Amino acid sequence: MKHLEVYSAGIFHVSICTTITDRDEILKELNEQHPSGTDNGWTFSKDKTFHQGGPNPGPCEEGMKGAKHYLMNA
DSSP, rough: OOOEEEEEEOOSSSEEEEOOOOHHHHHHHHHHOOOOOOOOOOOEEEBBTTTSSSSSSEESSSSSTEEEEEEOOO
């Protein structure tokens, strides 16, 4: 079963946890489920790490097997 969840949100960023592996599908699902309200919608952040220092993307440490966390920008 596919999973995509926003677990942290700001004005122009969200952090997501997802089991979806195809980047185009991640963008499609995120923009459909959680529109950013900007012309370009959500995109993958070019930041190499999250603000806490963890890798972007990084493995889910909350127990969601096979899931990754991504930082997204609007």
